[in-house]
Amino acid sequence: MRRPARVLTQKDRSIIGALAQDIPLVGRPFKALASKLGIEEQMLLERIRDYKREGLLRKYSAALNHRKIGFRHNAMALWNMPEKDITEAGGIMASFREVSHCYARKKAPGWKYNLYSMIHAKSRRECLRVVRAISRRTRCEDVKILFSTKEYKKTAVVY
Amino acid sequence: MNHPSLKKNKPYRRHLLRDGKLTAIDKRILERLQQDIYFVERPWKPMARELDISEVFLLQRLCRMKENGVIRRISATFNPARLGFASTLAAAKVAPEIVDQVAERLNGYHEITHNYRRDSEYNLWFTLVARNRRVISRVINRIRQYRDINSLIVLPAIRLFKIDAKFPIK
Numbered sequence: 001m002r003r004p005a006r007v008l009t010q011k012d013r014s015i016i017g018a019l020a021q022d023i024p025l026v027g028r029p030f031k032a033l034a035s036k037l038g039i040e041e042q043m044l045l046e047r048i049r050d051y052k053r054e055g056l057l058r059k060y061s062a063a064l065n066h067r068k069i070g071f072r073h074n075a076m077a078l079w080n081m082p083e084k085d086i087t088e089a090g091g092i093m094a095s096f097r098e099v100s101h102c103y104a105r106k107k108a109p110g111w112k113y114n115l116y117s118m119i120h121a122k123s124r125r126e127c128l129r130v131v132r133a134i135s136r137r138t139r140c141e142d143v144k145i146l147f148s149t150k151e152y153k154k155t156a157v158v159y
Numbered sequence: 160m161n162h163p164s165l166k167k168n169k170p171y172r173r174h175l176l177r178d179g180k181l182t183a184i185d186k187r188i189l190e191r192l193q194q195d196i197y198f199v200e201r202p203w204k205p206m207a208r209e210l211d212i213s214e215v216f217l218l219q220r221l222c223r224m225k226e227n228g229v230i231r232r233i234s235a236t237f238n239p240a241r242l243g244f245a246s247t248l249a250a251a252k253v254a255p256e257i258v259d260q261v262a263e264r265l266n267g268y269h270e271i272t273h274n275y276r277r278d279s280e281y282n283l284w285f286t287l288v289a290r291n292r293r294v295i296s297r298v299i300n301r302i303r304q305y306r307d308i309n310s311l312i313v314l315p316a317i318r319l320f321k322i323d324a325k326f327p328i329k
Binding site for chain 2: 008016019020021022023025026027028029030031041045048049051052054055056057058059060061062063064065066068069071076086090091093094097099100101102103104105106108109110111116120144146147148149150151152153154155156157158159
């Protein structure tokens with residue numbers, strides 16, 4: 001069920017831009033945001049609820065520093081999955097708590113991988129254990145594991 | 160400090176004294192914060208009630224965890240596709256001695272939201288999000304011209320199976 005992209009007004013764009021920024025840590029943060037946007041607090045709240053209901057707003061939550069809460073290791077597992085198995089395999093990967101993102105992607109010239117899963121864990125060993133478990137359940141052994149060795153950037157989208 | 164939650168529940172006092180580390184209540188706050196906040200005038204109030212602490216105390220802990228960097232930000236994430244935005248993953252092959260410099264240059268593009276070094280022949284992995292495909296192509300084409308980049312692959316998503324970074328806090 002894929003709805004078409006909503007036609008956004010200029011106002012929507014500025015509201016979305018503001019909501020993607022850090023929320024002020026005050027008693028009535030939406031009032032503070034609304035006054036910056038030049039709208040009423042109630043109107044802002046209504047828009048937020050609309051965006052959420054329409055599936056535009058995915059989540060209004062905290063982005064945590066993985067490393068500081070002990071999840072020091074992340075692995076990107078790249079799978080060369082037969083086309084016919086992609087849907088089932090994607091579902092299996094998504095069911096793992098340690099998998100935060102899972103996408104089917106286009107292959108590139110000289111690049112055979114078409115299914116990608118991001119795995120977060122407290123150790124490399126734990127990441128590898130998850131990859132092995134996925135590999136068993138999807139019966140796919142053609143996998144490449146890339147650990148991240150440095151984070152250069154992790155920011156919110158500029159809308 | 161005269162605080163309702165402190166009176167009600169003594170153990171919390173101890174946690175106030177520990178600065179850098181996560182306290183038991185911090186962990187509960189972080190668990191909760193990985194789900195939607197409330198879309199009401201005073202969003203911290205119902206959340207604090209759930210956690211059995213006061214609104215003021217919750218705000219104090221949030222400020223503390225922002226300061227020490229445990230919380231990067233509390234913000235809304237949108238579905239870029241539903242907003243008409245385009246996105247892709249890309250990977251570049253760069254000589255190991257200059258990968259830091261190249262990464263820094265790439266970070267200059269605000270369209271690049273994530274950028275990681277990974278240990279493989281393609282050693283720089285980044286994601287781009289922009290208003291439309293054209294902007295993505297323009298940035299990609301500009302990056303392709305970097306003499307320091309030996310090879311670049313562009314890997315747009317065809318299908319999303321999961322996007323939900325949630326961490327059990329222990």
